[in-house]
Amino acid sequence: MHAASKAIFYALSRSAVLKRLASRHGLATPTSFASRFVAGETIESAIEVSRRLQSQGLLVTLDHLGERVGSIEESVTAARDYLRLLDAIVAAGVERNVSLKLTQLGIDIDYATCVDNLRSILEPASRHGCFVRIDMENSPYTARTLTIFETLWEQDYRNVGVVLQAYLRRTEADVHRMNQLGASVRLVKGAYRETAATAYTRTQDVDAAFLRLAKLLLDEGSLPAIATHDPVLIDAVRAYATKRRLARDRFEFEMLYGIRRDLQASLVATGYRVRVYVPFGHEWFPYFMRRLGERPANVVFVLRSLAAER
Numbered sequence: 001m002h003a004a005s006k007a008i009f010y011a012l013s014r015s016a017v018l019k020r021l022a023s024r025h026g027l028a029t030p031t032s033f034a035s036r037f038v039a040g041e042t043i044e045s046a047i048e049v050s051r052r053l054q055s056q057g058l059l060v061t062l063d064h065l066g067e068r069v070g071s072i073e074e075s076v077t078a079a080r081d082y083l084r085l086l087d088a089i090v091a092a093g094v095e096r097n098v099s100l101k102l103t104q105l106g107i108d109i110d111y112a113t114c115v116d117n118l119r120s121i122l123e124p125a126s127r128h129g130c131f132v133r134i135d136m137e138n139s140p141y142t143a144r145t146l147t148i149f150e151t152l153w154e155q156d157y158r159n160v161g162v163v164l165q166a167y168l169r170r171t172e173a174d175v176h177r178m179n180q181l182g183a184s185v186r187l188v189k190g191a192y193r194e195t196a197a198t199a200y201t202r203t204q205d206v207d208a209a210f211l212r213l214a215k216l217l218l219d220e221g222s223l224p225a226i227a228t229h230d231p232v233l234i235d236a237v238r239a240y241a242t243k244r245r246l247a248r249d250r251f252e253f254e255m256l257y258g259i260r261r262d263l264q265a266s267l268v269a270t271g272y273r274v275r276v277y278v279p280f281g282h283e284w285f286p287y288f289m290r291r292l293g294e295r296p297a298n299v300v301f302v303l304r305s306l307a308a309e310r
Contacts, residue, residue, distance in 0.1 A: 061275055083120070
């Protein structure tokens with residue numbers, strides 16, 4: 001049932017008609033149903049949310065939402081949006097950490113332009129001491145994303161890291177490679193619809209892969225981010241780190257804005273680093289629909305919110 005609902009919401013996330021309707025109405029008010037998961041549509045709203053989260057002892061990474069641009073011009077505009085975001089972060093004094101997608105920067109349009117766009121962000125980010133995380137998209141992008149990452153890594157950009165998805169069968173080899181390089185990895189379960197040949201499809205297999213890879217990152221990685229809301233997996237990671245006598249600043253947990261805020265707070269209270277992924281921007285609809293598909297409880301929350309507003 002979960003797999004079926006995930007597929008449905010993934011398909012809905014790609015609907016141009018629904019996206020137009022949602023963009024017109026979805027974040028119109030602070031109490032709208034999507035605002036639980038999206039920090040507004042402007043840089044200013046994202047900065048405000050970041051300040052609030054940091055006041056609670058949380059770390060942040062800001063994501064200017066957008067994906068699959070249709071032209072070189074749009075990819076250059078997306079890169080400029082990130083340059084404006086970097087300037088705003090520096091001026092506001094919030095944590096200098098951002099996340100981005102390579103389909104925003106033109107990987108589908110022109111490989112060289114995508115690399116140039118990423119470099120144009122990493123250069124000023126490096127000067128300002130800002131870390132840039134390259135988000136991972138569905139499996140057709142995995143190899144290309146990692147190749148672009150390594151291209152910039154070999155050019156001595158060390159303020160950049162990647163995301164790896166535990167449900168992909170190839171990921172263990174990728175974890176070993178990133179550990180060998182000394183690159184920072186955010187480990188996630190994986191949010192895209194994949195075939196059984198490419199990815200584990202049973203929940204228990206995904207969970208087992210996630211924990212196995214998390215242990216590899218804790219043993220050999222460079223400040224890995226363990227990104228999950230699953231308390232069972234979080235407890236298992238904590239137990240392993242304790243067994244290995246790892247300092248709590250050697251790794252961090254990462255969660256999405258608006259999800260398991262209670263768990264975020266309890267981890268901070270016990271001395272762990274917890275980073276919140278803060279998405280914002282006009283292109284919020286595909287992101288929001290994938291979040292609903294990942295976790296049925298999110299759908300229940302939205303329905304209750306809509307009922308309360310009515």
